[in-house]
Amino acid sequence: MSGSRTRYLVGMAVDATGAGLYLPLSLLYFHHVTGMPIAQVGVVMTAGALFALVGNPIAGTLVDRLGARSVVVGGYVLRAVGFAAYPLVDSATTMFLAVALVAVGDGSFPPSIQALVAEIAEGTARDKLLAAQRSMRNAGLGLGGLAAGGALTIGSDAAYTGIVLATGVAYLAAAVIIGTIPLPARGRRGRAAIKGGYREVFANKPFLALALVNVPIAFGYMVLAVALPVYITQQLHAATGLVGALYAVNTIGIAVLQIPVTRMLVRYRRTRATALGALVIGASFVLFALLGAVSSATAVLLVGSFVATALFTAGELMHGATASALVSSAAPVETRGRHLSVYQFSWAIPTALAPAVLTALLSASAIGMWLVLAAGVVGSAAAMVRLEPRLPADAVRPKAVVTAAVPRPVETVMGEPVVGGPVAVETIVSARSVSVR
Known part of the structure; x- marks a missing residue:
């Protein structure tokens, strides 16, 4: 892996460890330092967090004008300043301002970090880097959460x-690490101002369809944090500790298996791989629904919950x-x-609406909720396959960068031919015709 990608992954690990430190006490911290009721803290935090929706489109424009790396670094600095202000919070107003500042930085992160990955990796290397990122971030979040748990016992x-x-x-450390990543020529080229703003995006109908197809899947992703704890404890009447165990299965599974799974999938069309993933998620939702319909036996619920979570x-x-x-x-x-x-926005809006x-849906019918979610993700899988012909071919079918040996040109010395050793060159070939390992 190149130095740029290695440095990038180190930055992601540092970022995720810091985020993992704070996530377990986001509500508790402001309740502790201000004395406000938890419900009021939640309202103020939600109001401030809406500013992430403002940071997102601003970041998109800045990425096109300044480059992704600059926007990623700027977002980190904003969040660092916001967290530095947290100890100064003494009222709902100051809390709102601090949370809003962090939220703008949070909102700038998804589009800018995806654009940065696109600048430093191409073809199947992009899939592998994103897989390594997901693995590192899950590990970092877990490590940060453990450290936070130890500190909170005090x-x-x-x-x-x-x-x-x-x-x-x-966040400051991550900004320094990401800011020193050397960019390839394609990431350093000059950026001319592009007229039309977001009209260029809304004119790209296949891309908009790709975003819409993602909405049901984004709702599906939220069940682990929002619906599953309530379903397990209140509908299935299982022990609260089971929720943590299921969450661990998901987190550890992604940290350990994301890289090898993605290495296997780069041989295939990305549209088919994502559609298959949506179908498997749908199968897990059907199994969760069956657990509420067919049995209340402890052993069945225990085994079924782990199998469904493993499928998810x-x-x-x-x-x-x-x-x-x-x-x-x-x-x-x-x-x-x-x-x-x-x-x-196909992630941000479902994330905001999911609770x-x-x-x-859970209150209306617990089993019905799972079946509605299953129908949604299965529909997304079918729509993804139908959308495939309208997407750019190199987006659907990833390319692999491989190193090939070619002979040097024949040179002559005193009239005699001299053949040099092999030279390593990068060749882009179809991932369907090369074994990527």
């Missing part, structure tokens, strides 16, 4: 403040990195930032 003001400041330092994880392994590579490859280079920004939508 329960003091100093422990809470230390976690928040450590998160800010991690397998679907996520097939879909996640490959879908990201498909989208970044389908976006035109000149307006890649804006295209990826629009696509990110309300999924809990409403």
Whole structure:
């Protein structure tokens, strides 16, 4: 792996470790330092978090004008400043301002980081880098969460403040690491201002369809955090500890298996791999529904829950990195930032609506919720296959960069031919005709 990609992965690991530190106490921190009720803290945090939707389109434009690396670094700095302000929060107003600042940085991250990956990796190397990123980020989130759990057992003001400041330092460290990544020529070229703004994106109907197809899958991704804990504990009446175990299966599974699974999938069309992943996720939802319909036996529920979660994880392994590579490859280079920004709304909107939508479905019918989600992701899989002919060929069928040996040109010395040794050159070949290992 090139030095740029190695440095990139180190930055992602540092970023994720910092995020993992803070995630377990996001609500608890402000409740602890301000004394506000949890419900009020939640409302203020949600209001501030909406600014992520503002940061997203701004980031898309800046990526096209300044380059992805600059926007990634700027987003990290914004978040670091926001976390540095957290210990100064003493009211709902100051809390809102600090959370909004961090949210703008959060919103700038998805389109800019996907664009950066597209600049430093091409072909199947892009799929593999995104797979390694997902693996590293899951590991980093887990490590950060463990460290936060240890600090929270102390329960003091100093422990809470230390976690928040450590998160800010991690973002600054990630900014330094990402900021020193050397870019290839294609990532350093001058960027002319592109007229038309987001009209260029909305005129790209196949890309918009790709974003719409993702919406049901994005809702499906949210079940682990939003619906599954309630379903397991209140509908299936299982022990609360089972939720943590199922979450661990998913997190560890992605950290360990994402790279080998993606290495296998780069031989195939990205559209087919993502569609298959959606189908497997749909199968996991059907199994979760069956658990609520056919049995209340503890052993059946226990085994069935782990099998369903394993299926969900397998679907996520097939879909996640490959879908990201498909989208970044389908976006035109000149307006890649804006295209990826629009696509990110297919994640951001379901993420914002999921708590309300999924809990409403769960309240109406727990089994019905799973079947609705299953129908949605299966429909997305079918739509993805139908969309395939309208997408750029090099986005659908990844290419592999391989090293080939070719002879040097024949030179002459004193009239006698001299043949040099082999020279390594990079050749782009179809991933269907080469074994990628």
